[in-house]
Amino acid sequence: MIGPALYFAFASFGLALLLNLWRAVVGPTLGDRVLALDTMVINAIALLILYGILEGTAVYFEASMLFAMTGFVSTVAYAKFVLRGSVIE
Amino acid sequence: MTGLAEIVIALMLVVAGIFGLVGSVGLAKLPDPMTRLHAPTKATTLGVGGVLIASMLYFLVFEGTFSFHELLITLFLFLTAPITGHFLAKAWLHRHGSPADLPPTGGARGWASYEPADDRRRAPADAPRRHED
Numbered sequence: 001m002i003g004p005a006l007y008f009a010f011a012s013f014g015l016a017l018l019l020n021l022w023r024a025v026v027g028p029t030l031g032d033r034v035l036a037l038d039t040m041v042i043n044a045i046a047l048l049i050l051y052g053i054l055e056g057t058a059v060y061f062e063a064s065m066l067f068a069m070t071g072f073v074s075t076v077a078y079a080k081f082v083l084r085g086s087v088i089e
Numbered sequence: 090m091t092g093l094a095e096i097v098i099a100l101m102l103v104v105a106g107i108f109g110l111v112g113s114v115g116l117a118k119l120p121d122p123m124t125r126l127h128a129p130t131k132a133t134t135l136g137v138g139g140v141l142i143a144s145m146l147y148f149l150v151f152e153g154t155f156s157f158h159e160l161l162i163t164l165f166l167f168l169t170a171p172i173t174g175h176f177l178a179k180a181w182l183h184r185h186g187s188p189a190d191l192p193p194t195g196g197a198r199g200w201a202s203y204e205p206a207d208d209r210r211r212a213p214a215d216a217p218r219r220h221e222d
Binding site: 001002004005006008009010011012013015016017019020022023029030031032034035036038039042043045046049050052053056058061062064065068069072075076079080082083 | 095096098099100102103105106107109110112113114116117122125126129133134136137140141143144147148151152154156158159161162165166169172173176177179180181183184185
C-alpha cells in the first residue's frame, strides 16, 4: 500500500519542482526567482527523503540536512544582497 | 499493527504530496509577488514536514530504528521558512513598495523597516533618552 502512495508523492513533488523551475525562469521579479529557488530546495529535500524510504536506507538524511542548511543560508544571503547590495557589511 | 501503520504512512505521503503540489502551483499561478510568497512558505513546508513524519514512522515500524534526523530537519525547516518569507517580503518592500502604500501604524513612529538607521536608534520623544556613546 505504501508503494503507490510513495510514487504519487514522487510524482507530486517532481511536478512541483518543474513548476518551480518555470517560475525561476519566468520571474518576473528578482524576489520571485529567489523564492522559486528556495522552494526548489525544499522540494528536493522531500524527494531525497522519499528516495530514502524507497531504498530503505538512512544515508539520505545527512544529505537532506545539508540541503536544508545551505538552502536557508543561501536564501537569506541572496535576500540580504537584494536588500543592501552586500551580504556582510 | 503494521497494517494500520501502513495505512497511516500511505495517507500521510498522499496528503504531503498534495500539499507540496498545491504550494508550487500557487507559486506558479498566483498573480503578484507578495501573494506568491504565501504558497511556498506555508503549503510546501507543511508538505515536506508530512513526508518527513511519514519517513520517521516508516523507519520506526518497518526497520525498527528510531531516528531523530527527520525531527531535526522538520524543526529546522519549520523554523527557517518564516525567516525566509520575512526577508523576501522586506526585500520586495524596499525595491518595489513605498511607505505611502502601507496603512498607518497608529503610533507616533512610522514603519520600522522604512526608518533611517540613525532614526531607528533614537527613543520616542516622551521616553527618557537612553545614554549612548
